[in-house]
Structures are given as structure tokens and as C-alpha cells.
Amino acid sequence: MNSTCLQKTTRILNKNVFKCFLNSHIRNQSSATNQSLILTDVNDKTGFATVAFNRPPMSNFTLELLQDFSKSLDEVESKNYKGMILTSTSPTVFSAGLDLKELLNPEPARLKALRTAYIDCCIKLYSSMYPTVAAINGHAIGGGCFIAMACEYRIMLPNSKIGLNETQLGIAIPEVAVHATRNIISSRDAEMALTLGSVFTTDEALKIGLIDEVAENKEDALAKSEKFLSLFKKIPKRARGITKQFFRKKVIDLMTNNREKDVEAFVSYVMNPASQKSFQAFLDEAKNKK
Numbered sequence: 001m002n003s004t005c006l007q008k009t010t011r012i013l014n015k016n017v018f019k020c021f022l023n024s025h026i027r028n029q030s031s032a033t034n035q036s037l038i039l040t041d042v043n044d045k046t047g048f049a050t051v052a053f054n055r056p057p058m059s060n061f062t063l064e065l066l067q068d069f070s071k072s073l074d075e076v077e078s079k080n081y082k083g084m085i086l087t088s089t090s091p092t093v094f095s096a097g098l099d100l101k102e103l104l105n106p107e108p109a110r111l112k113a114l115r116t117a118y119i120d121c122c123i124k125l126y127s128s129m130y131p132t133v134a135a136i137n138g139h140a141i142g143g144g145c146f147i148a149m150a151c152e153y154r155i156m157l158p159n160s161k162i163g164l165n166e167t168q169l170g171i172a173i174p175e176v177a178v179h180a181t182r183n184i185i186s187s188r189d190a191e192m193a194l195t196l197g198s199v200f201t202t203d204e205a206l207k208i209g210l211i212d213e214v215a216e217n218k219e220d221a222l223a224k225s226e227k228f229l230s231l232f233k234k235i236p237k238r239a240r241g242i243t244k245q246f247f248r249k250k251v252i253d254l255m256t257n258n259r260e261k262d263v264e265a266f267v268s269y270v271m272n273p274a275s276q277k278s279f280q281a282f283l284d285e286a287k288n289k290k
């Protein structure tokens with residue numbers, strides 16, 4: 001092959017390589033868009049954003065999902081949306097909490113990043129200036145329950161389960177979760193629930209005040225959520241937000257100031273052989289159920 005011919009062939013090859021790269025890049029982009037772990041939909045009329053965990057069937061949290069959720073929370077705050085409805089795209093689960101596969105034989109650095117990302121989301125949600133409501137479209141367990149608790153109001157579907165089951169898995173509840181739970185239910189109920197790692201039915205949760213309302217189905221939950229957010233329509237945002245933060249100051253301060261200690265404690269509980277055994281036992285039991 002002479003040099004002119006070689007140059008021509010190289011140009012054609014490069015063009016094809018570039019085309020190939022472009023196609024695969026576009027493919028990746030579109031599949032990433034379709035598979036976004038968080039979906040945000042804004043109602044232009046009301047200014048309310050609906051943010052949904054999009055990891056069916058369990059909507060359980062991986063590091064990547066939490067990082068995306070954190071960005072979505074920033075967006076709701078920075079774009080000045082009037083309120084946020086938090087839900088999931090899963091048919092029967094709001095969130096089954098942290099992905100137990102992330103906790104099983106974890107790489108310590110990733111485990112730390114996971115817990116740090118989780119705390120970041122909780123701080124942003126717990127202290128947001130905009131009003132928040134959880135449309136709990138199914139089960140909400142562990143970290144999924146706590147995220148719903150960080151919202152200002154909870155509406156749940158019938159026949160679902162909700163609770164902080166951490167002690168059952170060998171993970172001590174952090175001090176901050178004790179105060180956050182007491183902000184919602186009585187101190188007596190909170191102590192019983194957290195020490196037992198209780199998981200409640202929708203009716204039980206309504207009775208103790210862990211949730212505020214029961215909805216017939218997801219549409220009803222979303223309609224009721226909008227109704228709750230609309231209560232604040234005429235209340236100046238800054239005055240409302242600062243007042244909310246005063247009520248939540250103790251929890252926000254604990255989450256912010258104890259972040260490193262919390263991460264260390266969490267890693268140590270998760271790495272404990274007894275906890276590892278309980279994560280594996282849960283996953284095995286679920287497999288054997290079929």
C-alpha cells in the first residue's frame with residue numbers, strides 16, 4: 001500500500017471508530033436517561049416537584065442512587081420549587097432501605113461513601129426550606145423508613161410495612177434517629193419500636209402517628225400530597241423554612257456534627273460477623289421463600 005492510500009484508509013478507519021464511539025456514547029446516554037435512578041417531574045402549575053426512587057422492584061439504596069438523590073435535592077432547593085413529593089416507581093415498595101448487597105462483604109471505602117451519601121441526603125431533606133411530603137407507595141424499611149421520616153408529612157398505602165428494623169440486623173440506631181423518631185411518635189413508642197426493630201403495618205403506623213394519613217392508592221396518595229403542600233402556598237417561604245429548621249435543629253446539628261463518628265460506628269456494625277450473618281440470612285430466606 002502506498003502512503004496516500006494508507007492515509008486514506010486510516011482516515012476512513014478513524015471516521016468509523018469515531019462513528020462507533022459516537023453511537024455507543026449516544027446509546028449510553030439514552031440508556032442512562034431511561035435508567036436514571038431518580039426521576040424528577042415538575043408540575044408547572046403548582047411548582048411542586050415529584051421525586052421518585054427509580055430502582056424497582058425494591059427501590060433499595062446503592063451509593064449511586066444516593067449520590068443522584070443528593071443532586072436532585074440540591075436541584076429542588078436551587079430551582080426554588082414550591083414543595084417536594086417523595087415517592088418511588090416500584091409498584092409495592094417505597095424503599096427497602098440500604099441495598100443489603102452493598103453491606104455484604106463490603107469494600108470499606110465504598111461502605112463509608114455509602115453512609116456519608118446517605119447522611120448527606122438526610123441532612124438536605126431534614127433541613128430543606130421547601131415543604132416535603134412522603135407519598136409512601138408501599139413498604140418503607142430501615143433507611144427507606146428514615147428517609148420518609150425526614151419529610152414533614154407521610155401518606156401511606158394500605159397493607160404495607162414500615163419501620164426502622166436496624167437492631168434486628170445488629171446495627172445500633174444512631175442517637176440522631178432516636179431524636180428524629182421522638183419528633184414524630186411518643187418517646188415510649190419510640191423506645192419500644194427502636195429497641196425491638198419493629199416493623200408496623202399501615203394501620204399500626206397510623207395509630208402511633210408514624211404516618212399521618214392512609215391513601216387508597218398511589219394516585220390518591222399523590223393528590224393528598226399536593227393538598228398537604230398547598231397548605232403552605234400563602235406562607236412566606238423564608239419564615240416557614242426557618243421555623244421548620246428551629247423545630248429540627250437538634251437532629252440537624254447531630255447529623256452534621258457527628259457525621260464522621262456515625263460513619264465509623266456504622267462501618268463497625270456492618271463489618272461485625274454477626275451482622276454479616278444476618279444480612280446473608282435475610283437474602284437467603286428471601287430466595288428460599290420462592
Ligand SMILES: CCCC/C=C/CC(=O)SCCNC(=O)CCNC(=O)[C@H](O)C(C)(C)COP(=O)(O)OP(=O)(O)OC[C@H]1O[C@@H](n2cnc3c(N)ncnc32)[C@H](O)[C@@H]1OP(=O)(O)O
Nearest residue numbers: 060096097098099100101139141142143146177283286287
Ligand atoms: C436510622 C438511620 C437508618 C439508616 C440505616 C439503614 C440501614 C438499612 O437500611 S439496612 C436494610 C434494611 N432493609 C432490610 O432489612 C430489608 C427489607 N426488606 C423487606 O423487609 C422485604 O423485602 C420487603 C417488605 C421490602 C418486601 O417483602 P416481599 O415479601 O415483597 O419481598 P422479599 O421476598 O422479601 O424480597 C424480594 C427480593 O428483594 C430482595 N431485597 C429486599 N430488600 C432488600 C434490600 N434492602 N437489599 C437487597 N435486597 C433486598 C430480596 O432479597 C429478594 O431478592 P431475590 O428475589 O433475589 O431473592
